[in-house]
Amino acid sequence: GESVGLHLPTLSVQEGDNSIINCAYSNSASDYFIWYKQESGKGPQFIIDIRSNMDKRQGQRVTVLLNKTVKHLSLQIAATQPGDSAVYFCGAGSYQLTFGKGTKLSVIP
Amino acid sequence: GAGVSQSPSNKVTEKGKDVELRCDPISGHTALYWYRQSLGQGLEFLIYFQGNSAPDKSGLPSDRFSAERTGGSVSTLTIQRTQQEDSAVYLCASSSREDTQYFGPGTRLTVL
Numbered sequence: 001g002e003s004v005g006l007h008l009p010t011l012s013v014q015e016g017d018n019s020i021i022n023c024a025y026s027n028s029a030s031d032y033f034i035w036y037k038q039e040s041g042k043g044p045q046f047i048i049d050i051r052s053n054m055d056k057r058q059g060q061r062v063t064v065l066l067n068k069t070v071k072h073l074s075l076q077i078a079a080t081q082p083g084d085s086a087v088y089f090c091g092a093g094s095y096q097l098t099f100g101k102g103t104k105l106s107v108i109p
Numbered sequence: 110g111a112g113v114s115q116s117p118s119n120k121v122t123e124k125g126k127d128v129e130l131r132c133d134p135i136s137g138h139t140a141l142y143w144y145r146q147s148l149g150q151g152l153e154f155l156i157y158f159q160g161n162s163a164p165d166k167s168g169l170p171s172d173r174f175s176a177e178r179t180g181g182s183v184s185t186l187t188i189q190r191t192q193q194e195d196s197a198v199y200l201c202a203s204s205s206r207e208d209t210q211y212f213g214p215g216t217r218l219t220v221l
Contacts, residue, residue, distance in 0.1 A: 004151070034209065043113075043200055043212040044152075089151060095140070096165065097210070099152040 002027040002098040012106045019077040021103045023090035030092040035075045038087045082107045113213035115201050121219045122191055130186040130216045134203030141184050142202040191220045
């Protein structure tokens with residue numbers, strides 16, 4: 001099966017700085033990876049995803065990097081804003097995803 | 110509304126009672142998932158429906174948990190004889206085949 005872990009349970013960044021949230025997965029057969037943002041009391045909100053045939057994918061202010069060699073996934077948020085404060089968690093797998101526990105991002109104004 | 114909806118948003122019940130949680134997926138999405146999120150924990154997969162195929166029930170924690178999906182759309186998660194450890198947020202997600210999963214707001218279940 002798959003197991004997913006996040007490197008840091010909490011992360012504090014200064015407003016305007018870039019944020020990097022890291023995730024490790026265990027199953028080399030996983031071919032789909034996804035990042036969600038979850039604000040308090042709300043359901044997870046899709047941020048960005050990537051398939052195993054890619055190493056990098058960019059969205060608006062966000063970039064996901066996939067390193068299949070070391071089974072590592074990261075989410076980069078450019079110019080972090082107070083509205084980015086939330087719990088971020090990654091998922092890995094195929095149709096059945098395994099999720100990490102999440103990293104709580106706090107943005108310092 | 111274009112998103113996944115769930116009801117009720119909050120449910121408080123007494124230990125031993127049965128509860129039903131409802132999920133309305135995004136129209137046209139063939140795949141539907143149920144997850145459980147306990148305080149400070151990640152998402153725990155419960156069950157997966159894809160079209161008319163037999164559901165993947167491998168994540169259901171006990172036989173007190175069951176789910177059905179009628180007409181390939183609305184799904185109901187039923188927990189019988191609730192226990193305090195069942196207290197959690199129950200999240201539903203839907204997707205178009207094995208594409209991006211979109212989550213609903215969740216149902217917060219509290220078992221007293």
